[in-house]
Amino acid sequence: PPPSMAAPIPTVALRSGLPMPLLGLGTWKSPPALTSAAVRAALSAGYRLIDCSNDYNNEPEIGSAVAAHLADPATQISRADLFVQTKLWNTNHRPEHVEPDLRASLRDLRIDYVDSFLIHWPQACPAQGRLAVRENGAFPAPAKQGTMFPLSDSGHYCSDDSARFAETWRAMQLLVDKGLARSIGLSNFNAAQLLEVLAIPGTKPSILQNECHPYLQQARLLHLCRENNVVFQAYSPLGSADRPWRRFAA
Secondary structure, X not given: OOOOOOOOOOEEEXXXXXXXXXXXXXXXXOOHHHHHHHHHHHHHHOOOEEEXXXXXXXXXXXXXXXXXHHHOOOOOOOHHHOEEEEEEOHHHOOHHHHHHHHHHHHHHHOOOOEOEEEEXXXXXXXXXXXXXXXXXXXXXXXXXXXXXXXXXXXXXXXOOOOXXXXXXXXXXXXXXXXXXXXXXXXXXXXXHHHHHHHOOOOOOOOEEEEEOEOOEOOHHHHHXXXXXXXXXXXXXXXXXXXXXXXXXXX
């Protein structure tokens, strides 16, 4: 494995008091066959924050790598040294599906709690009356098949217009009370949506994770987060090759 970093990665204190590393390993689009080695290499290099999601279809490989690393006496790190973050998928916004969604990730990750659990997107997909997690298929398919990416008969992604993320948030708050998540937060929410969640009584969001880089600076959101003690967490901080502006520029 690569040598460890000379100095620990700095941290920032979340609203909950939990320290979060300022640099982390993202696992979106990480092929399952390569994910375990990537996580082991990152942990060996000094990374302590691992960002996951069950729709990435690689949480079992992350869990295997983390378990192996923690079991290796040469690493000299424990679970308490790590900051593991995962996310609630769109098909599971209904309050009764929030905890089962997280428990599915905990099983795959081989841990008892996460340090941060985020609502992945503000919009919901139809739940089809049942939970939809990685084991049900992390790929697009007709809604009746019950995968995580339900499609309409015309081939478009379905939306659940009757779901309300305020109700989802109240179910997220219960996860903190139960010790399943040490912090909760949001991802891909805009300013108005963030303010709506902040107005809900009880546990407030500790993190807002959104795309942010020199081409998308998110100045208003950053200011709003600072005003409300929400840590802004950037993904694709060097830009994203998947964004339309890049294809148009080419």
